[in-house]
Amino acid sequence: MEKYICTNCGYIYDPVLGDEENGVSRGTAFDNLPDDWTCPVCYVEKDQFDPL
């Protein structure tokens, strides 16, 4: 599974770690993130992410 980077702030979404603070469990692929998931650091939407 591929990591994705936030092009606004540089946060890297790593599917291995998920985003547990925001209810995304470990092992969730980027494509399977909910539509309303946003960057946990700068709050931009999913379409601002780019495959690393």
Added chain:
Amino acid sequence: MEFPYRLKQGLILFDGAMGTQIHDLDPTDAEWDGRSGCPEILNLTIPDKIQQIHENYLAAGSDVIETNTFGGNKIVLSEFDLGDRVVEINRRAAEIARRAAQKYSIPEKPRFVAGDIGPGTKLITLQQTDYDTLYESYALQARGLIQGGVDMFIIETCQDPLQIKTALIAVNDELKIAGLNLPRIVSITIETNGTMLIGTDITAVLAIIEPFQVDVIGMNCATGPEQMRPYVKQICQSFCGPVLVQPNAGLPQMVNGEMVYTLSIEEYVSVLSSFIEKYGVQIVGGCCGTTPEFIRAMAAKIPTLIKAQRNPVLKSSVTSVFSAQDLHQDPAPFFVGERSNTNGSKKFRECLLANDWDCVVNISKHQEMTGAHGLDLCVAYTGRNEIQDMHEAVTRIVRQVNLPIFIDSTDVTVIETALKLIGGRSVVNSINLEDGEGRSQHICQLAKRFGAAVIALTIDEEGMAHDVDKKLTIARRIYDIAVNQNGLRPQDLIFDTLTFTLGSGDESLKDAGKNTIAGIKAIKTELPGVYTILGISNISFGLHSGSREILNSVFLKEAINAGLDLAIVNVQKIMPLYKIDQKDVDICLDLIYNRGSNALFSFINHFDKKAGVQKKKSLEDDATPIDEKIRQRIIQGNRVGLEIFLTEALENAQAIDIINNWLIPAMKIVGDLFGSGKMQLPFVLQSAEVMKYAVGKLEPFLDKSDNEAETSIVLATVRGDVHDIGKNLVDIILSNNGYRVYNLGIKCEITTILQKATEVNADAIGMSGLLVKSTTVMKENLELMKQRNITIPVLLGGAALTRDFVNDICAPISNGPVIYCPDAFAGLDSMSLIKGKNWSALKPDNKKGQKVNERVLSKLPIIQQEEIRRDIYIPTPPFWGVKYNTDIDLDKVFAYLTESVLFRGRWGYRRGKLTKEEYDNLIETRVRPEFDALKQHCIDKKLLIPQIAYGYFPCNSVGESLVIFEPNSKHEIERLHFPRQKKMPNRSIADFFLPLNSGKRDIIALQVATIGHDAQREAQRLYKENHYKDYLLFHGLSVETAEALAEYWHQQIRIELKITEEDGAGIDDFIIQKYRGSRYSFGYPACPDLAENNKILSLLSAENIGVSATDSFQMIPEQTTSAFIVHHPQAKYFTLE
């Protein structure tokens, strides 16, 4: 004792403010004589009280007092109906000061009177007045001051270099008439942005004043002493004579509607002392807000001070009104652009004949962009009025082109006209002895008078000098006229040893190249200090164009090796030698030095053969059909040969069809490539640049009617928002796809937008904005449009917008279509629907039904309740209060750039559909070289100037507020408010600080980081000049550099607080806060109230680094960040909702 002698004897103390003292006198209406606000009238109505002010300063220890004549020139006095009493008023003022000085003068401590000349109320470079009026205004003032018996002149608070020159010329003339030789002091005023009011930087103003050989140069007014430090240092390093500093008592601040100066006497004395001991300042005094107490304290300190030794070096420079260029460039040569010349450019000539002054300016600007260091300006054309043309051209060029001007004319009156208009230090081009010495004498006098340099051609009564001896003999004659007879200095002279063509085959010119080069050597050896110049391209006149560039380039290199300093050339046509075959170089050298039996024959033969080979190569391209070639050029963003293709295409097609059927579809392909993630934004912009270029070429062939049917849009960044990159990208894409765009700029009120839309009968309105607040403004704008029943389609775009917000909140408000445009190409798609009146397709797609608020609410982070620990150690800062750092190495800042954000976010080089290998390859071969070159460019051209204001303040929390105290006191100076989270654990940032009732002070660090106003200006320039790609890259780098600077200084603060030992490794960790000492900025989720920002700016007096805030609390310049740092280890980011 005379003042020049006193100048050789140690430190000198001037007086303090006059204005403030007069204010305290509070003169009656009668004393003002109905002229309130004209302090000079008081010299006549209450001379004794004015004398008392002088005496107070003398009693406090001033060696020199300044006359009460700051506004004593004719222009200002005329405003008070005193224009006919200028001489009298100044004489009386000087007499008053003279009496006071006499009273206190003793042999051990002689006292002196300086005739004070202020700047007046009109800026001459902005044409608020003209040279002759200003000259008379100053001449009368100087005459009165001389009659009243002043010991010297001080031309002070200078804001405009042309004003300085005019005042100096007037003073010089009056002194000459009176047969006196009094010292002249020039004191300039540098504003908080680092330049004079008119925009002149310190290096330039020194270069402009230097030829006048004034006795003292210094600074006064505008800012406090600490802010003057870098400029004081620079004057001390550059100017050979004594240096004077008269600061204000700090930066003026508004308190209860009155300007007050807050600097303490101790600080004032301490900073001035350090100027003396560190930089070697010799003369000090005070400006606005200083009093006899300041002077008394300084006088007490002076005997303990030892002036630092100085080793000033001033290079001889010429300047625009803004900045300087060394006459000797490293590497040489100084390139003089030759295209703003009726003889040098057909286009320039045509512009002039059409009186198209914008075009004249554009040609000149273009030379600045292509690397010229100076601008040769010649407007002579038979049958036209050269004086008037010079006036029209110069007044525009001086304000818009940042290049020194070489005034190219044979007419003395034209030269004088130009000199009276140019604030910078220019060069007169040229003198010679063709018609004897008369004209050269006259021009040398003018150059001396205005501080200009002069180009001298080696021509005498017998004609142009061909051999070396003759060149040198004429140069010696001219040197004698200029230096020995007219007082110019060797460094004011630039000799041209004349270039003749080697292409004619003329037997007598075979050695001309060799002789020209030998002439340079001879003159540089025999006449030390002078400069040399050549017009390069004459050497190859008559030869084939391909070979000309090569010969010109080789000849230039040889001349430089012989010592050439300046070259008049078309800079774009000079090639670096490493790009030329060694064989070609050798053939050129044979021709230049006349080696071999027939060098010219070999030369022509060699390059003809070469041209044949090259022609064959270019023929291969011809199989591709012309429309495909043009399409490919657009898609590749390559303009090479495009003009030829277009000319060819016009033989069989209409311009409008070429645009509609070839160019726009090509841009459509570009858009598709972008949309599918196969092309990155910078390449898109490069294509748009080529598109713009192609349309420009076709424009003359378009019928007027071709434009009428255009679909149009009014585009604006909404009220309160200054961000325009997104909106400008939309403009670029739309206008290069055949739409008419009315770009209204930033901070636009809805009424302005609607007015424009009505005026031009626009088909759509586009609103843009980066701030969260702008989304609310857009909503309000739509509500107003609904009230007025305006149904024109609206396109919305901007970083803070979401599709849901637009579809669910905005769209229902309006009766017309409201469309979300996440990028410029979405805007393009929408415009094509609008053009086709396809209203149904413009309805929002409602596939995602969630409302914005719900979306945010559903995203509740799960945070455990966690007690804030109170047992942590409170750091001690290295100092309390505020410090500034304007001496930061840009390279160090660049090290803190987050490359992935810059490349992918700001620049749009996203991986998208590329494989990892393809993407890495793109980064390494295209992006990183661009990145490195741009960083170097920013360093070389000083486009990004890192500046920091930061400080540490004692503080305590009280509920949701943070009370900030004056260091070492109980005095509250500010209160920051941090709203409490509505959800668990109900946090407020204030919680991270010790409460007031703990009895112990906590600490907060504040910082403002900016990279200055020039970045903004440069970005605007690139955009306006259609360098779309460079605009995107530069803007992105500038914004990220401001971020990097904030990051860098955040790190410095953490080091200063000694809280770095808890860090994770590497800079990547900064993003996820694995460290102690979090940096928060207002406007972000944990502290969203932007208005609080102004408190940080004011606590740090951020105006000292040129930062201010708009009424919507955004910082100017845009490339600025502010922040506070919370040292508590538990302080992390959170959201309020």
